[in-house]
Amino acid sequence: MSESLRERTRRAVQREIGDAALALFAERGYDATTIDDIAAAVGMSQRSVFRYFATKEEIVVGKLELAVDDMLDVLRARPAGEPVWTSLRRVFDVVDHYGDQPEFAALIHRMVFDTPALSAAYLHRLQLMQDAVVAVLIVRAAEAGSPYTADDPAPRALTASAFGCLVAAQHSWLASGTTGTFAEALDRAMATLVPRV
Amino acid sequence: MSESLRERTRRAVQREIGDAALALFAERGYDATTIDDIAAAVGMSQRSVFRYFATKEEIVVGKLELAVDDMLDVLRARPAGEPVWTSLRRVFDVVDHYGDQPEFAALIHRMVFDTPALSAAYLHRLQLMQDAVVAVLIVRAAEAGSPYTADDPAPRALTASAFGCLVAAQHSWLASGTTGTFAEALDRAMATLVPRV
């Protein structure tokens, strides 16, 4: 009973709405598609769509599904003595399902970066993830016996830089026409910087 | 005639609206303040407020005034052979007027980071600045005789990391209760990473 029937049907409906919405977005554009259009496409009321997605942006950004929980689990599983930069690179392995359907991922990315509202929502989401990652890093350092001082910018700076590289890699990967794997693009981006001892 | 009277009055009105709006935001919160409230406070119609600010977020984010043009000028003025990381640090000197009124800057920053809509808008703005910076970096490298290859993620990754450090420094500076100068916080944040040769 880890997943009740209700939860499963909820996920199914959410997925159905998401798919229908994405089809409409791809067809006539994000801004030109209203929530009413989406609701009509899946035969629901506008109100019900908002019961599955808090905002219109979430329908798209949620698709990127950079599952925060998964990332934090990965981070916590890394050896505490490992260099932060290496741990962060491993955390981003969670995103590697990009490789599964490159053309689909590219479609969404293009839509996100081309639509100001989506771009802002996406960046904000990344920022929230960083907050969670930083919290874990601080705990881990303390447990490893070398805690950060309260005003040390290091964990935040390293995390922010790593996420910056993530976005840069997405741009590069898109610009290159999705040649090669995304993991390679990420490796290249993160290799341009080295954390100081 | 570098500045016509119309432009000056326009700026004056814009400033007046911004000040009144900020006072209301600080008093009763950003979300709880409507554009109508702001319009009433300055004795204008709602429509006219939108003639001075494209969006509600811009009233606040515009205050941060990370003047893009100034930053690009600074960047172009740096010697072409200088390490990118150093140039980027110099670019951020433009933000140093933070030191003028630390409590005011802290107020706005807190508001921005506490309000999801503002946070998203701010991060999006930073992203746009990064695009402009990257473009300049690419031109400068080409002129210096060592152009980047089209798919090189380096300029983007370095710029994104530097801006990540900027945000991290803002957080640290706020968390430390604005002890010390913002420039110091920035130096510390950017010192945690070193670009690879």
Next chain:
DNA sequence: GCCTAACCTGTCAGTCGCTGTCAAGTTTGT
């Protein structure tokens, strides 16, 4: 099986950010 509580749904009405349009007044350059 039954009943109650929890849940999902559509409908309606309302708020708020934001935009187009138009008529009326003001300013600018000649």
Next chain:
DNA sequence: ACAAACTTGACAGCGACTGACAGGTTAGGC
């Protein structure tokens, strides 16, 4: 002094989003 350019308020409208209510469906204890 006059035409072009600019500014303004008023009005109407769209679309994202929310609260409230009523009716139907489902889940779980008895």
